[in-house]
Amino acid sequence: SQQGEEDPQALSIQEGENATMNCSYKTSINNLQWYRQNSGRGLVHLILIRSNEREKHSGRLRVTLDTSKKSSSLLITASRAADTASYFCATDDSETSGSRLTFGEGTQLTVNP
Amino acid sequence: ETGVTQTPRHLVMGMTNKKSLKCEQHLGHNAMYWYKQSAKKPLELMFVYNFKEQTENNSVPSRFSPECPNSSHLFLHLHTLQPEDSALYLCASSDLSRADFSGNTIYFGEGSWLTVV
Numbered sequence: 001s002q003q004g005e006e007d008p009q010a011l012s013i014q015e016g017e018n019a020t021m022n023c024s025y026k027t028s029i030n031n032l033q034w035y036r037q038n039s040g041r042g043l044v045h046l047i048l049i050r051s052n053e054r055e056k057h058s059g060r061l062r063v064t065l066d067t068s069k070k071s072s073s074l075l076i077t078a079s080r081a082a083d084t085a086s087y088f089c090a091t092d093d094s095e096t097s098g099s100r101l102t103f104g105e106g107t108q109l110t111v112n113p
Numbered sequence: 114e115t116g117v118t119q120t121p122r123h124l125v126m127g128m129t130n131k132k133s134l135k136c137e138q139h140l141g142h143n144a145m146y147w148y149k150q151s152a153k154k155p156l157e158l159m160f161v162y163n164f165k166e167q168t169e170n171n172s173v174p175s176r177f178s179p180e181c182p183n184s185s186h187l188f189l190h191l192h193t194l195q196p197e198d199s200a201l202y203l204c205a206s207s208d209l210s211r212a213d214f215s216g217n218t219i220y221f222g223e224g225s226w227l228t229v230v
Contacts, residue, residue: 031216042115042203042221043156050216088156092217100169101219103156 004032004089004104012110019076021107023089024069030092032065032072033101037086046074046087079111116140119204119222126194127230134189134225136204143210145187146219147179148203156203162187163209194229201226 007022023032031050035043049056049065049072056063062075076083086108090101117138126132138145147159161169162181176198178190187204204222 033216033218035221040201040224040226042117042205042223043219044115045218045220048216048218090219100158100161101217102158105153105155 004091004102006087006089006104006107008107009105010108010110012112013079015079015081015111015113017079017111019079019083019109019111021074021087021109023072023074023104025072025089025091026070027091027093029067032063033090033092034061034063034072034074035088035090035103037088037106039085043088076109079109081111081113083109083111085109115220115222117204117206117220117222119202119225121225122223123226123228125228125230126191128194128196130194131190131192133191134202134204134227136187136189136222138185138187138204138206138220138222140206140208140220142206142208142220143184144207145181145184146205146207147187147189148205148221150201150203150224151199159189191227194227196229199228 004023004025033048034046037043047058047063049063060077065072086106088103088106090103120135143164145162149157159173160179165181176193180188201224203224205219207219
């Protein structure tokens with residue numbers, strides 16, 4: 001069954017604006033990861049946040065995790081046209097830690113120049 | 114360049130053909146995966162290999178047959194596929210020995226686009 005669900009499914013913004021994507025999940029997790037996929041290419045790991053962390057930063061990326069609400073958000077600040085891609089959250093759940101990640105359907109982000 | 118190489122990048126095959134997808138990872142990882150990505154559906158995990166041993170088969174039809182001869186190579190043999198099997202097939206690898214410490218970060222190849230006609 002699907003674990004992570006991203007919201008919104010699609011997001012269109014202007015260059016320089018911030019983009020926020022949300023992910024909700026159902027079961028307990030060890031960590032949550034965000035990946036990016038350019039059209040027709042493989043996924044690239046962006047950032048991992050552990051279940052005991054609440055916020056993490058990496059460059060223009062900021063990830064939050066609320067385990068009580070079983071949700072996470074990915075914020076991209078000062079977006080660029082090159083940020084146009086699909087963004088997926090993936091959960092590493094407690095029962096099968098280390099063997100599988102479960103991905104959501106993704107958010108398609110379009111950054112207009 | 115992610116360190117995971119997939120070939121071919123594009124494949125068109127008939128329903129009666131037999132073909133194979135190949136994946137090679139140069140990262141020294143011990144786990145390899147096959148994922149299927151179809152339009153408007155979440156990424157589907159198909160198979161997991163841990164130290165060459167298959168540890169997961171997510172109810173994948175037998176027309177898909179994986180092979181993992183060593184920790185660096187993974188194949189997906191295709192036989193009598195259906196048009197609905199057309200998708201992007203993604204190979205990935207990870208280092209499960211570090212998973213408990215740093216999380217199971219997965220490194221993906223660029224994928225093989227499969228079209229079944």
